[in-house]
Amino acid sequence: MAAKRAAKKPNVSGEELTQYYKDMLLIRRFEEKAGQLYGMGLIGGFCHLYIGQEAVVVGLEAATEEGDKRITSYRDHGHMLACGMDANGVMAELTGREGGYSKGKGGSMHMFSKEKHFYGGHGIVGAQVPLGAGLAFADKYKDNGRVTFTYFGDGAANQGQVYETFNMAALWDLPVIFVIENNQYAMGTAQARSTSSQDIYKRGEAFGIPGEMVDGMDVLAVKDAGERAVKHCRAGKGPYILEVKTYRYRGHSMSDPAKYRTREEVQKMREERDPIENVRQMLLTGKHASEEDLKAIDKEIKAIVNASADFAKESPLPDEAELWTDIYA
Amino acid sequence: MATKILMPALSPTMEEGTLAKWLVKEGDTVQSGDIIAEIETDKATMEFEAVDEGVIGKILVAEGSEGVAVNTAIAILAEDGEDVSAVDASADPAEASAPAAEASDTASAAPATAAVPKAPTPDLSPDWPEGTPMKTQTVREALRDAMAEEMRADPDVYLMGEEVAEYQGAYKVSQGLLDEFGSKRVIDTPITEHGFAGIAVGASFGGLKPIVEFMTFNFAMQAIDQIINSAAKTLYMSGGQMGAPMVFRGPNGAAARVGAQHSQDYAAWYAQIPGLKVAMPYSASDAKGLLKSAIRDPNPVIFLENEIMYGRSFEVPALDDFTIPFGKARIWREGTDVTIVSFGIGMQYALEAAEKLAEDGISAEVIDLRTLRPIDYDTVIASVMKTNRCVTVEEGFPVGSIGNHLSATIMERAFDYLDAPVINCAGKDVPMPYAANLEKLALVTTDEVIAAVKQVTYR
Numbered sequence: 001m002a003a004k005r006a007a008k009k010p011n012v013s014g015e016e017l018t019q020y021y022k023d024m025l026l027i028r029r030f031e032e033k034a035g036q037l038y039g040m041g042l043i044g045g046f047c048h049l050y051i052g053q054e055a056v057v058v059g060l061e062a063a064t065e066e067g068d069k070r071i072t073s074y075r076d077h078g079h080m081l082a083c084g085m086d087a088n089g090v091m092a093e094l095t096g097r098e099g100g101y102s103k104g105k106g107g108s109m110h111m112f113s114k115e116k117h118f119y120g121g122h123g124i125v126g127a128q129v130p131l132g133a134g135l136a137f138a139d140k141y142k143d144n145g146r147v148t149f150t151y152f153g154d155g156a157a158n159q160g161q162v163y164e165t166f167n168m169a170a171l172w173d174l175p176v177i178f179v180i181e182n183n184q185y186a187m188g189t190a191q192a193r194s195t196s197s198q199d200i201y202k203r204g205e206a207f208g209i210p211g212e213m214v215d216g217m218d219v220l221a222v223k224d225a226g227e228r229a230v231k232h233c234r235a236g237k238g239p240y241i242l243e244v245k246t247y248r249y250r251g252h253s254m255s256d257p258a259k260y261r262t263r264e265e266v267q268k269m270r271e272e273r274d275p276i277e278n279v280r281q282m283l284l285t286g287k288h289a290s291e292e293d294l295k296a297i298d299k300e301i302k303a304i305v306n307a308s309a310d311f312a313k314e315s316p317l318p319d320e321a322e323l324w325t326d327i328y329a
Numbered sequence: 330m331a332t333k334i335l336m337p338a339l340s341p342t343m344e345e346g347t348l349a350k351w352l353v354k355e356g357d358t359v360q361s362g363d364i365i366a367e368i369e370t371d372k373a374t375m376e377f378e379a380v381d382e383g384v385i386g387k388i389l390v391a392e393g394s395e396g397v398a399v400n401t402a403i404a405i406l407a408e409d410g411e412d413v414s415a416v417d418a419s420a421d422p423a424e425a426s427a428p429a430a431e432a433s434d435t436a437s438a439a440p441a442t443a444a445v446p447k448a449p450t451p452d453l454s455p456d457w458p459e460g461t462p463m464k465t466q467t468v469r470e471a472l473r474d475a476m477a478e479e480m481r482a483d484p485d486v487y488l489m490g491e492e493v494a495e496y497q498g499a500y501k502v503s504q505g506l507l508d509e510f511g512s513k514r515v516i517d518t519p520i521t522e523h524g525f526a527g528i529a530v531g532a533s534f535g536g537l538k539p540i541v542e543f544m545t546f547n548f549a550m551q552a553i554d555q556i557i558n559s560a561a562k563t564l565y566m567s568g569g570q571m572g573a574p575m576v577f578r579g580p581n582g583a584a585a586r587v588g589a590q591h592s593q594d595y596a597a598w599y600a601q602i603p604g605l606k607v608a609m610p611y612s613a614s615d616a617k618g619l620l621k622s623a624i625r626d627p628n629p630v631i632f633l634e635n636e637i638m639y640g641r642s643f644e645v646p647a648l649d650d651f652t653i654p655f656g657k658a659r660i661w662r663e664g665t666d667v668t669i670v671s672f673g674i675g676m677q678y679a680l681e682a683a684e685k686l687a688e689d690g691i692s693a694e695v696i697d698l699r700t701l702r703p704i705d706y707d708t709v710i711a712s713v714m715k716t717n718r719c720v721t722v723e724e725g726f727p728v729g730s731i732g733n734h735l736s737a738t739i740m741e742r743a744f745d746y747l748d749a750p751v752i753n754c755a756g757k758d759v760p761m762p763y764a765a766n767l768e769k770l771a772l773v774t775t776d777e778v779i780a781a782v783k784q785v786t787y788r
Contacts, residue, residue, distance in 0.1 A: 032361060035378075040335060040399075041338045041400060045341050071531075102566055102570075105565060106566040110566035110567070112566070113570070114570045120563070124558050127554060130525075130528045130530075130555065131530055131559060134527060134529060134531015134535065135532070135534060135535040136531075136535075137535070137537075138534075138536055138537045141532070141537060160523065161524050161527060167521065249362070254341075255340035255373075259373070263364070326564050327603050328604070328627075329572050329627035
């Protein structure tokens with residue numbers, strides 16, 4: 001238990017690799033576009049970009065089955081795209097328009113899709129952790145074999161409700177995978193300045209929850225770990241912890257002065273560990289794709305993202321009557 | 330094609346900023362993600378990254394420029410080898426900003442607060458058919474029966490909380506439920522209100538209908554974020570896709586001699602939150618009928634009980650399935666001289682006062698609101714239009730109380746009918762003391778209600 005496993009490279013087809021490449025690239029390009037629209041004043045309020053962390057959700061989504069659930073914090077655009085939600089609907093929610101997933105009433109931090117089993121988008125740090133365990137509670141109650149991926153950050157890992165939840169999840173053997181996306185900064189506070197023991201995955205030991213550390217810049221390592229976690233949960237053995245080490249290139253939100261880390265640190269990560277570049281090289285060296293093929297993919301992704309931006313700009317503002325709807329079922 | 334690089338908004342409030350420094354010069358090639366400039370916002374100096382790749386064709390705003398409005402073109406990005414001299418440098422207004430919401434005088438959905446107040450149309454239908462056989466039950470038994478009946482009817486309903494199962498309920502409200510429904514549906518939780526409230530909200534998102542028992546609502550303070558931010562708001566934030574069909578229930582308000590941390594009435598707190606429903610029954614029949622409605626309701630319901638009331642007996646209709654709707658007050662006693670409005674244990678003082686006032690020849694109409702969200706305003710307004718006087722009674726703190734809110738509503742809708750200012754009888758504006766004499770002074774009393782009625786009736 002709690003052993004740090006070496007990321008063994010599983011056999012992976014060119015087709016699968018290409019899919020991960022596409023999925024990660026879609027998130028990156030989407031987020032870049034969101035940043036641009038924010039700069040233009042088309043997106044308001046808080047907007048937390050996922051750039052740099054793409055391999056985490058794409059790797060874990062590769063380990064899911066239809067019907068599995070996911071829930072996360074406010075840095076949620078990547079999770080939504082990775083689970084198959086429509087880029088148009090996500091972008092239009094960012095611009096607060098009628099065509100958004102929440103009809104423009106939720107915004108960047110509060111989006112949901114019943115159809116894709118995506119349960120938010122939660123704005124209070126750590127609040128999604130018991131909620132995710134609750135989704136798993138419902139699945140266990142219904143005995144339907146589903147698992148729930150409950151994502152939270154290294155910052156949220158210091159919230160008390162996380163440990164209240166670990167206790168009950170272990171006590172009741174809930175089929176929940178706690179995914180700690182450790183991007184090393186809780187807003188602007190480096191992990192070493194906020195977290196007494198650095199290996200967060202070990203915090204499950206006190207509750208008897210197995211955990212492991214995963215290289216979150218390596219989509220295959222993430223998928224591999226995700227499959228182990230899913231297997232554990234589906235076998236009825238209770239919760240599992242994955243601490244996925246990742247890195248956020250952009251600020252905490254759009255209004256981040258970036259004074260808490262050096263530009264060189266970010267640059268080094270981008271150059272040496274980029275998860276998309278990593279897969280790109282694998283595709284090329286493994287002769288799964290040519291430069292031409294990749295260019296075509298880039299073009300295809302850009303078209304999806306541009307279309308989503310157009311949709312998000314053209315979709316009308318919500319009708320004023322929407323102010324008074326959806327308060328009660 | 331050349332694209333314009335626009336002055337970005339780098340915070341939710343930024344309208345203009347200083348272009349502090351260019352980190353690129355004309356002719357430089359940039360990749361998406363490269364830092365091209367430093368911009369000072371109202372909050373900080375921020376790095377500005379390129380979104381697209383290309384060559385910096387032309388810098389339009391020199392470094393050091395202050396007060397550069399958001400969306401001003403600050404540079405032109407060209408594709409390799411492209412001539413940018415002819416590109417129009419003005420920002421494209423159609424692209425630049427979100428359309429302003431059109432001012433509309435048809436904001437029809439907004440509640441009409443001014444102009445002509447709506448005439449009240451109270452629902453005066455009886456709660457159960459005339460001639461229904463009755464039985465005597467305590468509030469405690471009525472609550473248990475309500476849960477048991479609903480759990481029999483719907484397998485997705487379950488109960489969780491501290492000591493609800495093997496202990497049979499800290500106040501014996503869940504007595505017998507474990508035996509009937511088993512440990513899958515009657516679940517003892519650890520003492521961890523924030524956590525188990527959150528798990529229950531998550532379970533409700535996942536299709537179950539949880540009943541969460543708080544040993545007292547004082548402890549629900551640990552869980553208030555999950556109740557308000559997760560349970561109450563998700564339906565709205567998801568555009569109607571998912572909500573929290575669940576009940577949070579337990580004793581609320583002062584018990585007896587348990588001091589400040591265990592003696593608070595949260596009625597006004599929860600009643601303030603759109604997305605929640607709030608019930609606070611007084612009688613056993615209302616406790617049963619409202620709890621059954623609450624469990625069936627597709628929204629999160631706060632169900633405020635009272636420890637002192639658990640052992641009180643009332644007549645309850647002996648029907649297989651009877652419910653009380655939310656938003657329908659009950660007139661306990663008709664009268665002509667003054668309207669006394671209360672709810673929960675406050676009804677005890679209201680009814681006692683009315684009894685004594687009758688001896689003095691003052692005829693009081695006594696209304697039990699039963700639910701605080703929605704509130705049955707119409708029954709209150711119709712009564713005040715008849716009696717022209719009103720006193721409200723509750724145990725909670727006086728500032729921002731339910732009585733305050735009712736006073737404002739009466740003023741808006743029945744100002745011309747009032748012959749005296751509305752008086753709010755409430756708990757005192759102090760933390761609950763322990764000493765017996767001080768505790769008595771801190772709570773609202775029957776004598777205070779009588780004095781208030783005499784004041785508004787000028788007796």
